[in-house]
Amino acid sequence: MGSDPIADLLTRIRNASAAKHLYLDVWQSRMLEAIVKILKDNGFIAHYLVKEENKRKTMRIFLKYTANREAVIHGIKRVSKPSLRKYITTQQIPTVLGGMGISIISTSKGVVDNKTAREQNIGGELLCQAW
Numbered sequence: 001m002g003s004d005p006i007a008d009l010l011t012r013i014r015n016a017s018a019a020k021h022l023y024l025d026v027w028q029s030r031m032l033e034a035i036v037k038i039l040k041d042n043g044f045i046a047h048y049l050v051k052e053e054n055k056r057k058t059m060r061i062f063l064k065y066t067a068n069r070e071a072v073i074h075g076i077k078r079v080s081k082p083s084l085r086k087y088i089t090t091q092q093i094p095t096v097l098g099g100m101g102i103s104i105i106s107t108s109k110g111v112v113d114n115k116t117a118r119e120q121n122i123g124g125e126l127l128c129q130a131w
Contacts, residue, residue: 005032007078010128013045017063017071028057034111035104035127036061042102042113044073044130076130079103089123101131 009032016024026032028050036059039045046062064072080086088094093114094103103114107124117123 004078004082005029006035006127007081009035010076010078013039013061013063013073014076017073020065020069020071021063023060023062025058025060028059031106031111033059038102038104038111038113039073039130042130044102074131075101076128078128079126080128086126087124088126090118090121092123093117094126094129096129097131101129103129 005027009026012024012026033048033050036045036048040047044064046064048059048061050057050059052058066072088105093105095114096103104127105112105114105117105124106127107117107120107122109120109122111127112120112122
């Protein structure tokens with residue numbers, strides 16, 4: 001893993017879904033688990049498990065596919081990077097593909113999707129987008 005664990009998570013999900021893998025394993029952190037939980041709640045992944053091996057937690061993420069084995073995640077992109085952070089207000093929260101995708105935002109009230117951030121009227125760091 002490099003210096004950006006969120007970009008590493010998104011790349012692993014992108015590569016595993018392109019290769020039609022059933023699941024993938026990544027290191028667990030609270031931020032990564034919050035992102036994966038939002039992806040699960042919005043129907044982009046099937047489910048995930050957190051397990052501990054040798055005092056190190058990992059997450060097993062089960063990918064979701066359609067009936068004809070197409071990945072549900074068509075694209076996933078990191079927006080705010082360690083070298084260039086992207087902060088937004090409530091009015092600047094983007095809609096992804098006309099509401100078909102989601103934006104994941106790190107706010108003062110935790111990591112939320114764009115719909116929840118609009119409802120709570122809070123902005124923050126725009127982490128990534130999925131469609």
